[in-house]
Amino acid sequence: MSVPSGSRARTRQAILDxxxxxxxxxxxxxxxxxxxxxxxxxxxxxxxxxxRGDLIAALRAEATARLDRAGDRARLGEGPGGTALVRLCQEYFDLGDVLSLLFREQVEDEAGSCDEDFDAMVRRGHADGSIDPELPPVWVQNLVWSQLYAGWSYQSEHGASRHDALRLVLRxxxxxxxxxP
Amino acid sequence: MSVPSGSRARTRQAILDxxxxxxxxxxxxxxxxxxxxxxxxxxxxxxxxxxRGDLIAALRAEATARLDRAGDRARLGEGPGGTALVRLCQEYFDLGDVLSLLFREQVEDEAGSCDEDFDAMVRRGHADGSIDPELPPVWVQNLVWSQLYAGWSYQSEHGASRHDALRLVLRxxxxxxxxxP
DNA sequence: CCAGAACGGAACAGTGGTGTTCCATTGCGG
DNA sequence: CCGCAATGGAACACCACTGTTCCGTTCTGG
Structure with missing residues (x-):
């Protein structure tokens, strides 16, 4: 069972990719x-x-899994809120196609309910002065997503290098x- | 001809809206x-x-017409570049659905080739110190569009007031x- | 009031995507 | 080498959308 599972898992992943x-x-x-x-x-x-629904369901699961892993790598709990936010953007940026897929499919799961860790990070930023207290966490989330999308389209439609696009996004x-002030 | 034109124009506009x-x-x-x-x-x-193509062509024309009018109202040639940019965002913000329509349909006409007046405004901003010289005009355009989209979705999906959304976008x-610094 | 314009509804064929079935082929482990 | 799992291709019915035609109804100006 585990032998064909190797083949099955491989093609399944190829389809998802x-x-x-x-x-x-x-x-x-x-x-x-x-x-x-x-x-x-x-x-x-x-x-x-x-x-078709089964595919996009699996797609959604795959995407959120990658998203979660990126979130873990960003270590949202460490350092000033603003710094953690930048780290998160860096990690998210490399998700590439997954990003725009989630963006276009209007994934409210992550973008709407506003992840708990993300929420805590922004509030920490409010407290330590690295994030403007007038910006609600949900708004910051929207901001990040739209900026990442902008960076992605800047790359794919204007031939910008990954490095330049990422730099502009983070800035x-x-x-x-x-x-x- | 002008008499039926009254009725015809009205219906046509209703369809476009x-x-x-x-x-x-x-x-x-x-x-x-x-x-x-x-x-x-x-x-x-x-x-x-x-x-269907005829409809979306007319739609595109209608949208760019509204976009142009908004651009005129913003008086891109007056004042510091950064201030003019904010004025443009205010005008664009009120386009509402037109905005997200253009955004999703990937209208390269306006968003890609980067309007001439817009380009001049950004470069003026570079010179007068109100816009970071490291940001290319095309990037600023991408930035504006994605921010406006973020504001629009913040309104429609989080029940935010127009005033709050606009304020956050401009900020x-x-x-x-x-x-x- | 009357003629023509504008409109709405029904019916139709064409099209492309979808989901399914059946069968032949390939590949790999026992 | 044999058999099973995995795959690919062809064919099929189904469905939603599209574009078109035809005809009856409503509105409107002269």
Missing amino acids: AAIEVLARNPAASLGDVAEAADVGRTTLHRYFPE CVSGAVRPQ | AAIEVLARNPAASLGDVAEAADVGRTTLHRYFPE CVSGAVRPQ
């Missing part, structure tokens, strides 16, 4: 497009994800949340 | 949905816009472009 890439660029892409991008027959895709995010 | 509202929330909405929102039979819609945009 392809789906992330394809659906990030065009949320209305057909399953045929996804299958083709995954180098897999449409039949095989249906074998793993019987309905503008930190500038936006910094308390005003 | 409804299309903006519906397609802003769901770019994949059917023409039936648009017609229903416009209180118009699907037949009538096809009478004004034979194909964060001006903070993001301000030269860093």
Whole structure:
């Protein structure tokens, strides 16, 4: 069972990866497009994800899993709030397609309810003076997401390098949340 | 000709308004949905816009027209670059659905090629010290759009008042472009 | 009041995506 | 080498949207 599981898990992951890439660029892409991008027959895709909803559910799970791992790496609990926020942006930035996929699919799970750790981080920033107290945590979350999306599109549509895009994102995010004189 | 034109123009506008509202929330909405929102039979819609492409073309024209008017009202040529930028954000903010429609449809016409007046405004800001010289005009444009989208979604998804959303947008945009100490 | 414009509804064929079934082929472990 | 798992391709019915035609109804100006 574990032997075929190796093969099964591999193709399943290939389908998910392809789906992330394809659906990030065009949320209305057909399953045929996804299958083709995954180098897999449409039949095989249906074998793993019987309905379209099953695929996007798995996609959502995969995306939030990556998101959580990125959140862990950012160590939101350490250092000043503003510094932790910048670390989080760095980690999120590398999620690439996953980012815009979640952004376009309007994932309220993460963006709406505002993660607990994120909330605590922003409030800590309010207290230690590294984040403007007038900015609610939810707003900061919105801010981060839209900035990351801007950076992503700056990269993909204006041929900017990853380094430049990331630099601009971090600069503008930190500038936006910094308390005003 | 001008007499029926009164009725025709009115219906046409009603369809366009409804299309903006519906397609802003769901770019994949059917023409039936648009017609229903416009209180118009699907037949009538096809009478004004034979194909879907005709509708979105007219939509694009309508949107850019409103965008241009907003740009004129902002008087991009007056005052410091940073101040003019804030004025532009205020004007754009009130475009509401048009904004997110253009944002989601990836209108490169305006967002990509970077309007000439906008470009001049940013460069003036670079010179007069109100906009960080490290931020390219195209990036500032991306920044503005993503911030406005954030403000729009903050309004519609978190029940924030127009006033609060606008205030946060302006605060964060001006903070993001301000030269860093 | 009357003629023409504007409109709405029904019906139709065409299209593309979807989900399913069946069968042939490939690959890998026992 | 054999058998099972995994896959790919073809064919199929189904469905929603689209674009079109036709006809009856309503509105409006002359």
